[in-house]
Amino acid sequence: MDISQDGPPDISLTALSIGAMLVLIPIYFSQMFKLNLTSDMVISTFRATLQLLLLGSLLVACFTAQKWWVPLLFSLFSGSIAAWETSDRSNYTYQGIYFNAWKGVFVPCLLILFFSMVFIIKIQPFWMPQYFIPLIGAMLGYSINLTSIALKVFVQSVHQNSKLIEDRLARGASKHEAMKPEIKHSLVTSFATNLNEMRILGLVWIPGMMVGQLLAGVSATHAARYQLILICMNCSASSLGAFVVVDITYKLLFDDECRFCKWKLSKKKKSDEYFKSFVTLCMNSIAQMIRNIWRGNVNGNENVPLIG
Secondary structure, three states, X not given: OOHHHHOOOOOOHHHHHHHHHHHHHHHHHHHHOOOOOHHHHHHHHHHHHHHHHHHHHHHHHHHHHOOOHHHHHHHHHHHHHHHHHHHHOOOEEOOOHHHHHHHHHHHHHHHHHHHHHHHHHOOOOOOOHHHHHHHHHHXXXXXXXXXXXXXXXXXXXXXXXXXXXXXXXXXXXXXXXXXXHHXXXXXXXXXXXXXXXXXXXXXXXXXXXXXXXXXXXXXXXXXXXXXXXXXXXXXXXXXXXXXXHHHHHHHHOEOOOOOEOHHHOEEOOOXXXXXXXXXXXXXXXXXXXXXXHHHOOOOOOOOOOOOO
16 A cells, blocks of 8 residues: 555554453553552543544534634634643642633643744644644643643642741741742652653654654654654643643732632542442443353352452
8 A cells, every 4th residue: 555645544443443442451450450540541531532533523624614713713622621621630629720720721832833833834824724723732732731730739739738838938938939849849740741751752752743644654854843843832832831820829829918828729529520430330330240251150149349
């Protein structure tokens, strides 16, 4: 097959089903070592499958429309989901955390992408859906990881070190000085993800955008240039987003008289807790049935270890 003309081989539904079975490997280890991650893996796999199938159908319509408002609406929708995912990963929450996550994730990505489309990639018009939508999606996905790490580590450190923060304030420290160790710890932790990925880029790790272009028959040099630009865009947008989220959050934890308001932080309940319980129950039932069939005990007298 001439890949440069025909593209990569099509993947049938049968092959796709076989590939999906690979997820059973981490599920098996989660069950073996009682990691309590099985329900998370099942939910994530189900969500990823459904979301990608919907995305494939949606992008066909978006690319055909060729209207400026199409990538704008797509970006707003994706940015809203990204903000929710970023705020949902934190163990502690506060009033306004979603809007702050939106400003930290979506706004930097949109600004960096606009600059890159106009002055670096130079696509006319800059909002062309075939370029704008994949790039904003890649940037938001990358920024979620770093921004959520920064936010999660910061609020957790503030909650754990609240007495130390109050002690620094009692000794005359400003609100920035009192929070400086926690700010530094959260930003260093999140930036480390950027540094670790850039160290192995091109030597061990071939990123998804470059893989897609190579499979589509694009020259390796051309694909490498696009990937390098995307990495720089991701690095700048995610780092800026992490700083914005942490900066806004630490200022909200003080009142107008510079008093530390620990009570603004509260333990958060996971939004998908009930859904996870339902998935766990279903997985336990399936495991019980498979064990009974395997042992020939259709009456279900054998005990089966629960799946976490």
